[in-house]
Amino acid sequence: MPHPQKNPGPVTGRVLARPSTSLAPRILILGGGFAGVTTALTLAKQCAGVLPVHITLVSAQNFFLFTPMLAEAATGAVETRHVLYPIRPLCGDRGVEFGEMVVEAIDLDRRRVVARHRRSDIRQHVHYDKLVLALGATPNVAMAPGATEHALTFKGVGDAVRIRNRVIDLFEAAALTDDPWVRKRLLTFVVVGAGHAGTELMAALEELTRGILLRHYPSIPRNAVRLVLVGSAVLPQTATNLAAYAREQLLGRGIELETARAAAVSAEGLTLQDGRVIPSACVIWTAGNRVSPVIAALPLAKARDGRLLINEFFEVKGARDVYALGDNAAQNDPHTGAPYVATAQVAIRQARALALQLEAELTGRERRPFRFRVLGEMVPLSRRTAVADLRGIKLVGFPAWFLWKTVYMQKLPTLAARVRVVLDWTVELFFERDVSELTVDGEEGA
Ligand SMILES: Cc1cc2nc3c(=O)[nH]c(=O)nc-3n(C[C@H](O)[C@H](O)[C@H](O)COP(=O)(O)OP(=O)(O)OC[C@H]3O[C@@H](n4cnc5c(N)ncnc54)[C@H](O)[C@@H]3O)c2cc1C
Structure with a gap:
């Protein structure tokens, strides 16, 4: 496999979201995490058979990562692959176009995004009519x-x-x-x-x-x-x-x-x-996150933590037809007056709301502003213990741990994913956890 070029070549390859002869608006969604995938799938579902739209999702990897179970994957309580879900089958079922590419820059004036494939010299200009920013954050x-x-x-x-x-x-x-x-x-x-x-x-x-x-x-x-x-x-x-x-x-x-x-x-x-x-x-290092460098480079108004300022319709301040959500956006929670904390819980709710708003906008209906009240939080502490706060009901110890398992199992994106994780948890009850290393390229040694 060729490695990324130091000096990227000219734009090549098949062009995603190519201008269509139909009048279908091109909705380009950047980021295949909770926010991006949920927006793409919900919008496709809403529009199916009702409204012609061309939805394109671009993300650096062709899988979606279920971060709430990352600690379990890192310590072998669940199999690493079982916290990853391939995006293509999810998109294919709903007619969403997917491109595995790293976004390098966004040209707001020309309404296009520059993106390249990670391990080849393929670069593209992807044009849009509406752009959704969901590129997440990285550890600071x-x-x-x-x-x-x-x-x-x-x-x-x-x-x-x-x-x-x-x-x-x-x-x-x-x-x-x-x-x-x-x-x-x-x-x-x-x-x-x-x-x-x-x-x-x-x-x-x-x-x-x-x-x-x-x-x-x-x-x-x-x-x-x-x-x-x-x-x-x-x-x-x-x-x-x-x-x-x-x-x-x-x-x-x-x-x-x-x-x-x-x-x-x-x-x-x-x-x-x-x-x-x-x-x-x-x-x-888990202390602090910083917003994606692509977002940081945009000449737009941001909160102190670098997140883009948006209103209750996810519209980015100072940019037309550009929307942001998830870890990219600082949106005020009307119930607390402070910005929503960057969590998957918020990202998923925002994504569903944005999809409905976009559909309403495209069909000329009135949009409903986003006013989500955070449900609470749960933190697993291993050894069958957790803490949970659901709308003021506070649980600790085993009941909280059981609730965490039940809730997050249901949040996994497919039935197959749920079965795999439940099997991992069941196996762990009766057998030793696998303690072998998973060596990859260059780590095997002599
Ligand atoms: C270890 C851990 C545990 C967590 N546990 C919980 C929890 O229990 N509950 C909870 O509610 N929240 C939890 N969170 C927070 C939650 O994961 C995030 O708030 C959520 O993922 C935000 O969703 P997002 O779609 O905005 O960003 P992400 O999920 O980070 O998705 C961003 C996507 O953009 C892609 N991307 C980034 N840069 C580029 C680029 N330049 N080009 C192309 N693609 C790009 C990434 O590959 C990724 O697919 C946890 C986070 C971590 C790290």
Whole structure:
């Protein structure tokens, strides 16, 4: 497979969303995550047999990633492939055109997007009549020097594979040394960021390392494993009593909570703002996100966190026929007066609403403004424990964990996906979790 060119060539290849001879408006949706896929499928369903539209979805990968189960994939509780869903079959059923391409730039004046295929020299100009921006966010590793080079991130499916490999590989290395200091560094796992994703990941790592891996490494003493969660507070955006429960759970399992700010990451470990160093070969960065660079480059009004300012009809301030949602958009929640927090829950609701609004706009009907009241949140803490807040009803422990499993299982996009995940969970009840590494290109060694 050829690699991406340093100097991209001219525009080549078949042109997506080519001008059609019909009057069907071209709706171009960028991003194959919760927001983009749900918008495309809902709009196609709404318009089927009623309104001719040409819907094109462009995304860097041809799969959709179910992030709420990424921690389970990273620690082997579910099979990695089972949190990925191919986009093409979903689109094909509804007549949505799909292109696996990386968006490089958006030309708002000429109403076109420049995109290329990741591993070839194919580049295209994709034209639109209406543009939907749903390119999501990436981990903000720029927050600390050295994090880009030395920290693992926790956002994509590759991250899940890398985290699991790293943890298992460090256990293998630790089993080969008698030096307690070397062993301690090898078995110190640090997660920076105690928000939803970081807390969930740390709890899952504790279960994997102390609950499962230690059994297979009899030469490693139990107290050799050190787990550190770095953040000013555990679950700072969650209701205080639930956050307090989560904190107690983590402390009770021997996880250290470090409130000093992370200052730098190096091959030696994590340096804190007060100068202390946590020696570690596995620092995972979950603190903060930054909006897609393509969105950041747009000359449009943005909130302080870089998200595009939009109104209740998802219209981007200062750009005609351009809409944004999901992690790309800062939209005011009329119930709180503050912008919606960037979650899948919000992205899915926004996408359904945007699809209905677009259909109404195209058929000349009145649009209904988006006024969603957030349902609540759930944070799984592994070992059959979670915290949940559903419209003020607060649950902790096993009931919350059971609710999390039930709700998120239902949110999986297809019946086949649900069956696969339920089977993974069932197998885990009766059999040992798979603790083999999943080596990929260049990692096999000699
Ligand atoms: C580990 C983790 C756990 C989470 N757990 C939960 C949870 O339990 N509940 C919850 O509600 N939320 C959760 N979230 C948040 C949730 O995943 C996001 O808010 C949600 O994914 C936002 O949807 P989106 O479509 O805007 O962005 P994304 O889902 O990130 O999708 C963006 C898409 O755009 C594509 N893309 C990006 N850049 C380009 C480019 N230049 N060209 C082409 N394509 C591009 C990406 O490949 C991706 O397909 C979690 C997030 C993480 C990281």
